[in-house]
Amino acid sequence: MPRFLATALPVALSMAMSWTLSLALSLALTTPAAALDVLAGVLRVDYPSLLPISRYDLRPGDLGFAGAILADEDNATTGQFLGHSYETVTRSATPETAEAALEALLQQGVRFVVVDARGPELLALSDRAAAAGALVFNARASDTALRDTECRGNLLHIAPSDAMKADAVAQFAIWKNWPEWMLVAGSNLTDQSLAEAYRRAARKFGAKITEERVFVDRGGARRTDSGHVLVQRQLPVFMQGAKAHDVVIAADASDYFAAYLPYHQWDPRPVMGSAGLRPVTMHGAHEAWGATQLQTRFEKLTRRVIQEEDYNVWLALRVLGEAVTRSASTDPEVIETYILSDAFELAAFKGQKVTFRNWNGQLRQPILLYDGRITVSVSPQDGFLHQVTALDTLGLDRPESNCTAFQGGSQ
Amino acid sequence: MKSLVWAFCLSCCAMGAFAEKAFVSNERGNTITVIDTESWQVINEFSGGNRPRGILLSPDGALLYVCASDDDTVRVFDTETYEELYTLPSGPDPELFVIHPSGNPLYIANEDDNIVTVTDTESHAILEEVPVGVEPEGMAISPDMAWVVNTSETTNMAHFISTGDFQIKHNVLVDQRPRYATFTSDGERLFVSAEIGGTVSVIEMAENGTPEVVAKIGFDVPGVLPEWLQPVGIKVTEDGSRIFVALGPANRVAVIDGESLDVLDYIITGQRVWQMAFTGDGKYLLTTNGNSNDVTVIDVAKEKAIKSIQVGEQPWGVAIQQN
Structure with a gap:
């Protein structure tokens, strides 16, 4: 018995367990x-x-x-x-x-x-x-x-935090070699602070935001019967003429426009953030x-x-x-x-x-x-x-x- | 049907020593790969049901038992003809199991249902369902046959189940996500790997008859992130002098001194090294490498990898006939 206890000590140390805690643990196990x-x-x-x-x-x-x-x-x-x-x-x-x-x-x-x-x-x-x-x-x-x-x-x-989720997206974009971003943010306060998290993530990991646009929240219902007809005509125009970018980052904490972005852009680019590829816990x-x-x-x-x-x-x-x-x-x-x-x-x-x-x-x-169906990747990236x-x-x-x-x- | 099986067994035994074969379950390929352990050649690959994982042999080597996890059953194959003979009730999502040294019964961990199912290999009936912790996984039987040990991955315990009355008598807390358990051949020690905790707990029976953790083995490989050092399969040499621990995504098998419990070396294997088995003579240790679709052969005395053998898709478990 003592022989094994002696060997247990360096192991416990290397696992950085505090002595009081490992003592408490062994007590819990034996009493x-x-x-x-x-x-x-x-x-x-x-x-x-x-x-x-x-x-x-x-x-x-x-x-x-x-x-x-x-x-x-x-x-x-x-x-x-x-x-x-x-x-x-x-x-x-x-x-x-x-x-x-x-x-x-x-x-x-x-x-x-x-x-x-x-x-x-x-x-x-x-x-x-x-x-x-x-x-x-x-x-x-x-x-x-x-x-x-x-x-x-x-x-x-x-x-x-927003910072963790934005960093998770940013790391994937960098891993993919997509360093040029177009950032599209909502106009509400929470959308703007989410956008700030993406700006911070871009600086942290060396991405460049080549263009920023704000999609103004004018209130009203978020979906209507056959509303896609209008969306299909209006959104591409909103997205037209942007500087060259590899990916669109959507910052829409209020969930009123980002879901409409994929496939309705002017330039065909992947969308990440609040739509497309989204950072989630589960x-x-x-x-x-x-x-x-x-x-x-x-x-x-x-x-x-x-x-x-x-x-x-x-x-x-x-x-x-x-x-x-x-x-x-x-x-x-x-x-x-x-x-x-x-x-x-x-x-x-x-x-x-x-x-x-x-x-x-x-x-x-x-x-x-998460792309809405499967786990595409998990951050932190390699x-x-x-x-x-x-x-x-x-x-x-x-x-x-x-x-x-x-x-x-x-x- | 059953008499046929017995006839087969008898004829096998009468033939004397047959060549030793290793059987590898391929989780994604849904097949079993057969390897000749003399030539190290793949000699067959046959269908193993849906998502074959846990794999073991009857003590006489004639029957191969496979946990077909997605079929919620144990499939039983003839090790000579590779034909499926029958299936055994296993409870839902069987993953790992052990067999009583007499060949009966099987003790099966049901990951989805928080139970251990005890299945009679002769009557093909379920004898008992033992409620255990959340996500039961690792299974071990003590050499004196008194205990079956189950580890539960979310409860983080080793449960000591009496083989007499199927009641849990002891519970020992270990580190996060305990995956695999195995006894030394003298039954003095039990090793339990904790995949997420990154440790192997060494458990002994105290003088008052209750099991307790007497040591924990940790791992450290320069250049490998600590979170990827995830111990899974464990094998101990017959004399107890060496413990081999598969470290999953670290792509290494740790070699541990059975006396001092010091980690002596790390043997590089294929990717996501998972389960292991010794050849009958104890000279070689085979590892399944799930992300490189191969098996690494380790020379036990030299503690070196000597060969890798391509098998089916995502090999998970391995069982070897013991001649």
Whole structure:
């Protein structure tokens, strides 16, 4: 026995496990598991919105919540062997009732809240949760600022930032040797900040934006019966006379025009970004790295195909479940410390472990590039190197982030 | 039908030593490639059902069992005629399995259903379905036949199932996405590979009779990104002196000292090296390389790759007759 323990030490060191954690782990393995009941909440904020351009993008009533049910099942299967039980309460709210809904969850004793909301609501909810000592997982908001100046110490980001997604697209374009971009952005604030993420990605990876155009949002319905007739005449004219470019990058966070771009340009070029080849965390046809099992479990449970929102919520609760399993605790502080430690790792059907940036609370994960039917590619791309992990070539890197709310953050 | 099979077995045994054959399951090509382990020539390739993955032989070498994952069945072939004899119920999406040293039963991991199916190879009936963790994958049986071990990829545990009453008696947490499990021939140690965790856990029975992780083996290859060092298949030499670990997309097999558990060397193989098997004399180790469609032959004593053999599309598993 002692012989093997002696050999275990350098291995543990090389894996950069902290001593206290490996001690805690061995204790958890050798002592009888203590019973733990894990109570979590999912709060989804539904915004007034127009119908999407495509019926495929209609939001099912259980969007996101379905991921929570699957995560509870997955966590409970593991938990049964350790005496851990999992229960997740789901709530939907409007932007106006979101705070009251959070209050109700906190009253119930929930201290782990997955929030599916836009940036402004997310921040307000996170601050209220912080006052109650609760940990928040962001399953939706992609604002890069939330990982930068606006970060919060009790807010972990499961959803990738606009910067991560733009970098994922940019790396693929560079790998393809398509360095000249035409950037077409929407006129809304969120479209413009997404466009800024693509400008930043172009600078970062050496692409050149040869032409920029803004497609103005004039409101109104996004689709009409036989509306394609007009689209086919108007869009090519809008796209006419652009400087030479290899690819069109669409920045349409509000989803009102990008879907119409492919095939309606003046110059025949691939479209990427908000249409064509899109950066996503998951889609219903992704099968690599064992994801088929995730898909079949999800479809058996819900009788529909998984969407990004479902996966993001599932992943948030799996992060929580993994931390409970390894730390044998339900204390939000202990859980967050473990999640941000070097010991934390999780398999998420992405071919490599997902971990957290301990300087801004962002989950590192590969980004799938999806054409609407299959996984075309996965970023980070081959050849984009980083001294810590290739995943840190996506999004804000440590020296670029102005987040100071975390121990590992810049001072 | 069954008497025919037995007649065949008897005639095989009566013929004495037959040439040793290696059988490779080709996951994408839906075929089984047969390799002569003396000449290293491919001598046949036959249909293996849809998405053949886990592959093993009956103890007498007469029957070949193949997990046809997309057919939700185990297909059984004659190792002389390559004819499909019958199928066995496996539960949905069978991936990896082990056979009791007596030849009966089979213990099958059902990745989609969180169960291990125990199938009688003679009556062709399902004896038991054991609920385990999420996405069961790796299977091992202890040399004393007391334990069947299953690893579950999303639960990240090795489950110790008693072969007596099919109940789980112990659960051991290992690193992310445990893929494969195997015992040393003396049964003292169990090795479990964690594909995403990048480690091999070494598990021993403590004095109080509960299994525990006593060491973890990590990997480090200069010039290879750590995230691509993904341990999958494991094979241990009969004397326990060497442990070979296939490192998937790192395209290498690690050679580990059985005593010190130090990694001694990395042998370069084909691409996405997955499962492995020893020849009957233990002299050679064959690896399946899923992304280069070949098998690498490793000289075990020299710890060197000596040959690569082109097989079908995306080879996954390999089983070799033990003469």
